[in-house]
Amino acid sequence: MKLLLEHAHVEGIRYYDTYRKHGGYRSVEKAFKMTPDEIVEEVKKSGLRGRGGAGFPTGMKWSFLAKPEGVPRHLVCNADESEPGTFKDRYLMEFLPHLLIEGLIVSSFALGSHATYIYIRGEYAWIVDILEQAIAEAKNNGWLGKNILNTGFDCEIYVQRGGGAYICGEETALIESLEGKRGNPRIKPPFPAIQGVWMRPTVVNNVETLAAVVPIINNGGEEYAKIGVGRSTGTKLLSVCGNVKKPGIYEIDMTQSVEEFIFSDEYCGGIANGKRLKACIPGGSSVPILPANLLLKTAKGETRYMNYESLSDGGFATGSMMGSGGFIVMDEDQCVVRHTMTLARFYNHESCGQCSPCREGTGWMYKILKNIEYGKGKLSDIDLLWDIQRKIEGNTICPLGDAAAWPVAAAIRHFRDEFEWHVNNPDEAQNRNFGLAHYADPIHIPAGA
Amino acid sequence: MKFSAEKLNKVKEIIARYPEGKQKSALIPVLHMAQEENGGWLSTEAMDHVAELLSILPIEVYEVATFYTMFNLKPVGKYVFEVCRTGPCMLNGSDNIIEYIKEKLSIREGETTPDGMFTLKPAECLGACGYAPMMQLGKHYREHLTKEKVDAIIDECRRNAANNN
Numbered sequence: 001m002k003l004l005l006e007h008a009h010v011e012g013i014r015y016y017d018t019y020r021k022h023g024g025y026r027s028v029e030k031a032f033k034m035t036p037d038e039i040v041e042e043v044k045k046s047g048l049r050g051r052g053g054a055g056f057p058t059g060m061k062w063s064f065l066a067k068p069e070g071v072p073r074h075l076v077c078n079a080d081e082s083e084p085g086t087f088k089d090r091y092l093m094e095f096l097p098h099l100l101i102e103g104l105i106v107s108s109f110a111l112g113s114h115a116t117y118i119y120i121r122g123e124y125a126w127i128v129d130i131l132e133q134a135i136a137e138a139k140n141n142g143w144l145g146k147n148i149l150n151t152g153f154d155c156e157i158y159v160q161r162g163g164g165a166y167i168c169g170e171e172t173a174l175i176e177s178l179e180g181k182r183g184n185p186r187i188k189p190p191f192p193a194i195q196g197v198w199m200r201p202t203v204v205n206n207v208e209t210l211a212a213v214v215p216i217i218n219n220g221g222e223e224y225a226k227i228g229v230g231r232s233t234g235t236k237l238l239s240v241c242g243n244v245k246k247p248g249i250y251e252i253d254m255t256q257s258v259e260e261f262i263f264s265d266e267y268c269g270g271i272a273n274g275k276r277l278k279a280c281i282p283g284g285s286s287v288p289i290l291p292a293n294l295l296l297k298t299a300k301g302e303t304r305y306m307n308y309e310s311l312s313d314g315g316f317a318t319g320s321m322m323g324s325g326g327f328i329v330m331d332e333d334q335c336v337v338r339h340t341m342t343l344a345r346f347y348n349h350e351s352c353g354q355c356s357p358c359r360e361g362t363g364w365m366y367k368i369l370k371n372i373e374y375g376k377g378k379l380s381d382i383d384l385l386w387d388i389q390r391k392i393e394g395n396t397i398c399p400l401g402d403a404a405a406w407p408v409a410a411a412i413r414h415f416r417d418e419f420e421w422h423v424n425n426p427d428e429a430q431n432r433n434f435g436l437a438h439y440a441d442p443i444h445i446p447a448g449a
Numbered sequence: 450m451k452f453s454a455e456k457l458n459k460v461k462e463i464i465a466r467y468p469e470g471k472q473k474s475a476l477i478p479v480l481h482m483a484q485e486e487n488g489g490w491l492s493t494e495a496m497d498h499v500a501e502l503l504s505i506l507p508i509e510v511y512e513v514a515t516f517y518t519m520f521n522l523k524p525v526g527k528y529v530f531e532v533c534r535t536g537p538c539m540l541n542g543s544d545n546i547i548e549y550i551k552e553k554l555s556i557r558e559g560e561t562t563p564d565g566m567f568t569l570k571p572a573e574c575l576g577a578c579g580y581a582p583m584m585q586l587g588k589h590y591r592e593h594l595t596k597e598k599v600d601a602i603i604d605e606c607r608r609n610a611a612n613n614n
Contacts, residue, residue, distance in 0.1 A: 072468070084535045084574040115466070122481065122519045123575050125588040158466040163477045163517025166573070180476035180509075182516040198471055241537040241578035248579050285536055285574075326578065328537050342536045346573045352516075 001227060001253040003215040003235045004208070008095055014130065016137035019098040025143060027217035031106040032151050039110035043213060045221030047233035052078055052169070052206030053284060053324040054399075055308055058213075064193040065111055066201040073201045075113035077104060077210055078174055079120040082166040084285035084346060085326025088237040089207035091249045093120070093127050096211070097134035101157065103210040105143055106217055108155045111203055115156050119174050122162040131159050166350035170398045171204040173352065184354045185398035208237055228254045232307035236325055242280075243331035245269035254307035258282070259296045261306050262329065275331035279415070282311055283323020285343050286403035288410030289336065290320050316410065336418050340411040341369040347404035358401040361392040365408055372419060375426030382419045386412055450487045450495040452502070460502055472503050476513055479503065480520060489529065490521040518572075526561040526568035528606045531585040532594075534571050537578035546582045546594050547571060553603065566610060567603070 002008075012018040019025075031039055044059030065073060077100070081089040093100055100118075108116045120128060135157050138144050146154045160178055162168050168177045172186035175197045196202020212234060216224045225233045232254045241247045244262065246269040252261070261267045262277065271277050277292045297304060299318035304310050308322045330339065348362035368385050371377045389405035396402070412419060422429040452460065460479055467474040479499050480491065487495045491514050500507040514520045521529075530550060534543045547569070551557060554567050561568040577583040580592035591602055 081576050082574060085537050085578050087576045087578055090576050115468075117466075121576065122477070122517070123585055156466075160466075160474075161478055161481060163480070163513070164519035165517050177477065178474060179471070180473035180503075180505075180513065182512055198468060239579060241581060242540045281536075328540070328578070330540060334540055339536050339539060342534065342539045346535045349518075349573050 001235060002251050003224075003227075004092065004096070004099065004211055004237060005249070005251045014095060014097060014134070016098060016134070016141060019096075020141075023218075024098055025102055025138075027102060027214045028105050028109075028143060029149070031109055031217050032149055032153070036110045036112060039106065039217065042216055042221035043110070046212075046216040046224040047221075047228075047231060048209065048212055048216060048224070049231075049233075049308065050206055051208035051212065051236065051325070053083065053286070055322060058205065058209055061193070061205070062111060062203060064191065065203055066194045067112070068201070071200055072114065073112050074197050074203075075104065075108050075111050075116045076171075076174065076178065076197060076202055076204045077116070077118040077207060078169060078171065078204050079118050079124070079207050080162055080166075080169040080174060081124075081207070081324075082121055082169050082350075083324045083326055084343065085241055085281060085328040086239050086284050086324040087241075088239040088249055088325055090124060090127065091239070092207055092211055092237070093124070093131060097130050098138065099211045099214060100131075100207055101134050101138050101143075103213040104157055105138075105148070105155060107203075107205070107210055107213050108157075109153055113203075114154050115158065117178060117197075118157065118159045119168070119178055120159060120161055121168075122164045125161070128159050128161055135159070165352075166346075167352045167398070167400055170400065173398065174204060175202065182352070184352050185400075187397055229305065229307050230309055232309060232322075236306075236322070238306070238325045238327050240268050240327045240329065242327075242329035243272045243275065243334065244329045245272050252306055254305070256306045257296075258304045258306055258311075261327075268327075268329065271329070271331050273331070275333060277329065278332045278334055279330045279336065281320070281326075281328040281330075281407070282306075283321045284326035285328065285346065286406055287321040287323040288316055288319070288406055289340075289414060290410075291414045294318050294414070295320075316406070317413075320410075335373075336411050336415040337369065337373050337422050340407060341366070341373045343407045344369045344404070347400065351400060351404070355396040355401065357392045357395040358404060361388050361401075362404045364388050365404070369408075372422045373429070375422065375429035377419075377423045377426075379420065379423050381423070382412060382416065450483065450492065450498060452482070452486065452498070456482060456486065457502075464503070473505050473509065475503060476505070476510065477517065480510070480514060484520060489525045489527075490523060524561075525570075527566050527610060528586060529568045529570055530602075531570045531572040531575070533573070533575045533577065533581070533583055533585075535574040537574070538581040538583065541581035543582040543594075546584075546596075546599060549596050549599055553599065566606070 007022045048058045049055040165183045167173045168183040173183040177183045192202040238250045281289045298313045344366040348366040351358045351362045353359045389408045392401045393405040463475045464472045483495045496510045500510045582594045583592040
């Protein structure tokens with residue numbers, strides 16, 4: 001089932017004429033015959049949940065938008081994709097820019113945004129050109145600008161390049177950055193829906209979320225809600241990386257089991273180089289890592305599926321999260337300590353420095369993990385790490401603190417033996433060839449996979 | 450560093466994207482322009498020029514320039530290799546690539562070759578995890594890196610530099 005990537009492989013789909021020929025911009029025509037409130041209702045009915053990571057219902061977020069008289073409102077597209085393991089929005093923008101523009105026009109109309117901004121991470125420099133070209137094409141064909149299709153609705157879309165900061169994916173940090181400031185998250189409330197960019201009511205949505213508005217309007221919210229499972233409606237893009245045969249972008253309707261997703265040729269094609277599956281981080285680097293046995297089956301022994309509910313089955317004790325859909329797969333030779341160390345370095349580098357638990361704690365965690373990885377750790381360091389992450393979680397203005405704490409907690413929870421091995425075998429830990437995690441207890445592919 | 454008339458028009462065009470009086474919003478886009486104009490880094494002079502253009506205090510520019518990783522506050526080489534080393538790239542051997550570049554160019558992380566040609570700047574996740582290991586070089590990504598590809602990229606840069614002189 002493909003909704004977003006249906007035409008992804010059509011030659012020239014990046015350009016307006018081809019995109020239009022394949023049914024592009026129909027949702028705008030349809031939306032303009034509806035009232036803004038009716039569009040919000042359709043999105044509510046679709047059950048669409050934010051695709052950036054948090055999974056908050058999009059229709060509900062839209063309905064929170066304040067509409068005070070005489071105050072302009074803004075839609076901001078969050079294209080600051082920076083969560084390690086996540087590269088799906090890049091694919092959408094690079095190959096299907098008009099799908100995003102189309103979703104943005106419909107959403108801008110629904111929310112009453114006359115100036116809509118795409119805040120894109122600064123490193124995606126060449127994609128800025130692709131988007132600006134698509135915007136120019138859309139404008140030349142009357143889909144943007146003044147009095148669009150004689151509806152009296154005016155809308156402009158601007159691309160804003162960031163400066164290289166993971167934190168700007170957090171919506172209030174993104175707003176600060178869009179205002180030309182450091183990306184320090186704001187204390188909520190007030191929420192952006194009340195006071196966002198330039199203190200005006202603002203909705204911030206992820207690229208994939210806004211692209212999904214197109215099939216929702218085309219087919220109706222109820223039809224969209226029929227796809228998927230339970231509260232995981234519609235389709236989700238997964239960006240797969242790590243040690244699989246076929247890394248890349250996959251669109252799924254969330255009915256697949258994790259086992260099918262990893263091992264079938266339709267998706268990841270199994271583990272690369274004939275190795276065995278050791279562990280996986282299923283939703284971007286912030287979500288808990290799961291060892292193979294808990295990944296494929298829940299703690300109750302039930303099959304685990306690729307959707308929001310099933311991936312989080314068991315809570316953090318034995319489950320994980322769908323998150324952003326950044327699916328990181330590790331083979332039997334990979335070292336969980338080293339991997340966790342790189343993530344700790346990442347969060348330490350990306351902490352904005354506003355809250356002490358995150359600013360100091362991420363640095364401590366990185367230092368301790370580095371010591372353990374390079375054979376200079378103590379057994380008590382493992383408990384110290386646990387203590388630090390526990391004191392970061394929930395004690396910061398924004399979720400970066402949690403995002404930094406969870407990977408460390410989960411790595412210790414499920415792979416404590418590897419941390420202990422590093423401490424107990426310092427010479428080997430220091431001298432071993434990179435990638436040769438011979439101490440790892442290899443987990444076999446379950447029968448039938 | 451001062452912007453040309455053409456670049457000044459571009460700055461005006463960017464400022465026009467925001468509501469009246471909110472020209473500070475143009476800061477990051479204009480800093481990118483200034484960095485490009487100034488040989489890949491932001492001098493105090495360049496930042497002061499940007500402050501003047503946007504009618505904001507120099508400190509407002511400095512605090513932003515120091516926050517965002519993409520802004521270099523010291524001179525860099527003609528070609529900056531920003532090699533990702535975060536988890537997913539690490540799983541696919543980015544450490545070996547970084548070691549190889551260090552050895553090949555005889556520089557450490559963050560350093561520039563004595564001829565001013567190359568800078569090695571290890572980077573955190575650049576959103577190319579499925580195509581790891583990778584580096585950013587200028588505006589574009591170089592993906593699925595191997596030692597051979599690194600050799601070819603270095604040769605390509607040297608050739609381009611020779612042709613441009």
